[in-house]
Every structure is written in structure tokens, then in C-alpha cells.
Amino acid sequence: MSPAFWSQVDRFARNLLPGALCFALAMLSMVPVRIQGYTEIAPMWTVMGVCYWSIARPDLLRPHMAFAIGVFEDVLVGDPLGINALVLLIVHGLLAVQQRFFFGKPFFVWWWALGLVAAMASLVKWVLFAIVEEVWVMPQMVFVGYVATVALYPALGWVFARVEMALAREG
Numbered sequence: 001m002s003p004a005f006w007s008q009v010d011r012f013a014r015n016l017l018p019g020a021l022c023f024a025l026a027m028l029s030m031v032p033v034r035i036q037g038y039t040e041i042a043p044m045w046t047v048m049g050v051c052y053w054s055i056a057r058p059d060l061l062r063p064h065m066a067f068a069i070g071v072f073e074d075v076l077v078g079d080p081l082g083i084n085a086l087v088l089l090i091v092h093g094l095l096a097v098q099q100r101f102f103f104g105k106p107f108f109v110w111w112w113a114l115g116l117v118a119a120m121a122s123l124v125k126w127v128l129f130a131i132v133e134e135v136w137v138m139p140q141m142v143f144v145g146y147v148a149t150v151a152l153y154p155a156l157g158w159v160f161a162r163v164e165m166a167l168a169r170e171g
Helices: 003-028 045-056 063-077 083-096 107-133 139-170
Strands: none
Touching (some): 003 139, 045 083, 045 107, 063 083, 083 107
16 A cells, blocks of 8 residues: 555544544543533533544534534433533534634633633533423533533643643653
8 A cells, every 4th residue: 555545544534533533532521420410510521522623623623523523422321312512512512713813822812711611502402401401400411510510620631631632742
């Protein structure tokens, strides 16, 4: 096989990496944790992933990929089909169009954006879940999940930044 072929395979694999990492985050949401009510207070892993890659490389995480990740998470977690897909589409749409604003800004600005977007995502998920499932989730539980999301984002962002640098360096 020619070197050009392997170069194309390498580029294809690199382009799939952000989406694959977000799918892995959806699977992380299924890790069994023996805490009563954990699903209500769990961090929004996929929101963190879609948030990072929508700012850093929206060319590698397109809206259809964010939608697919959301549907995958809905099926895995057992949420009503479409709730996470809609939330991730909104997150992607809000941040991808603002990529120029975030270019060259320190991580603190990205973290601040995640805080705002995660608050909106928490609210949308909470309202949609209440409407579709006709179940009232206590707002305090949703707030704890929001705080967990914002608190864990720097660690996940650090990992994603290393992946992004590796993609740029070797690509």
C-alpha cells in the first residue's frame, strides 16, 4: 500500500477522535455507581466533551455527530429519546458559532463558557424530562450535577487539550 493511502487512513482516524472521545464519555455515564439518586447528580460528561470540541475543533465535531452522541446517550441511560440529542445540538450550536471569540483566549474563558452552557443544558434537560416523563426532579439534585460538571471540566479539558495538541503535532 502506498504512503498516501496510510496518510489518508491516519487523517481519517484523527478526524474521528473527538467524536469517539465523546461517545466514550457517553459510556462513562453508564458506569455503575452505588449512590442513590446518582443519575440526577451525575456530571454531564457529554456536555463537557461537546463543549470542548465545539470550541476547539468544530470542524471535527459536526452537528450530526453531536446529535448521534446524544441519541446514543439517551439509549444507554434510558432517558426519553431525543432529550440529550437536543441538548447537545444546542450546546454545539451555541459554541461552534462563537469559535472566533474563543480563539486564543485562556482556558478560564472556556471554563466560564462551559459554566453558562451547562447551566442552560441543565435547565433544558430538567424541563424536558419533567414534561416528557411527568416526573419532578428536585432542582437541588440538578444543581449538584451542574456543579459536578463545572468542577470536573478543567481535568477533562486538560486531557482534551493534550489530545488536541497531539492531533496538531502529528497531523
